[in-house]
Amino acid sequence: MSAHLDFVQKNAKYVETFDKGDLPVPPQKKLLIVTCMDARIDCYKSLGLELGEAHVVRNAGGSARDALRSILISQRLLGTREVAVFHHTNCGMQSFTAPQLREIVKSDAQSRPENEKEYIGKSVDGMEFYEFSDLEKSVKQDVQFLKDNLLVLDEAKITGWIYDTANGEVKQVV
Template sequence: MEFIETLIQRNAEFALNGFNAGLKILPSQRTMILGCVDPRVDPMDVLGLQPGEAAIIRNVGGRVDPAFFETMDILRTVSKAGGEEVGRGWSLVLLQHTKCGIKGCYHHAPALLAQQMRVEEPDLAQLEINDPYKAVAIDVAALRDHPSIPGDFTVSGLVYDVDTGLVDTVVAPARLRPA
């Protein structure tokens, strides 16, 4: 059996037993999570989220990159259409992890990674690709410096350890910028 057939069967089960037509377009916990595409680090599982609690954005490395800022701009527009502006009272969680595959790209295809991050190849070292603890702090700083991200977001930075299953708080929840 092809895996797509398995997925279709699982969807039919979901439609019967797990589907909730009452979910809203805006997350019930007013939370957005940026995480990595690595299947070991699904925020729904790692953080015990329930459907509809958070909007999850995933990219390679769970990094704040130019595409993330573009996505956030679009989500702010969607939220306005949904009746609420993203910002005050909202949380933005950065979730990176140990043993991330982004390191392989950094060491074996740095030009490709530099293109993705839209930086010059020599500047990749400043992004601390090899250290998720430092990378989270760098990404929170990038959020603080970017004018399109509402300053009244509460932002935090977490690192998930793929060996223990535990999350470490690297950047404690705090308002992105002072009022």
């Protein structure tokens, strides 16, 4: 039951018709998308994007803060000038609080040696998870974070969106 065991066989089929081997590195639409790692979201199909057109940074929740390092590299080294932040309905980030998650991690570590427990506890206490309860507010906050952040280019166009996992629809929030 390991998903990776299918990789080589499935990839051989993909390679048969692959014809995008000569795309330039910089995204053609000068666009970067931040979106959730949620397995139900296909941001290429849902937004009509083709390979080579956009950077896509995915993480838990589609957090702009978590994506900052990639946004900086994308803008300064690969020429993107537009950021679109997507959060989505029914997101796992609305189902927990950081203190709860920290407790789960610490409790999983209970049988470990003292020094390892200490490392795990300190690490998880110092980690931000960027969970949220109000979906629309979370999008607005992320967009504002990028607009206010001095590492993000002033000329970058920044928009915020909600993707509906129930019907595949996107809606612009800001």
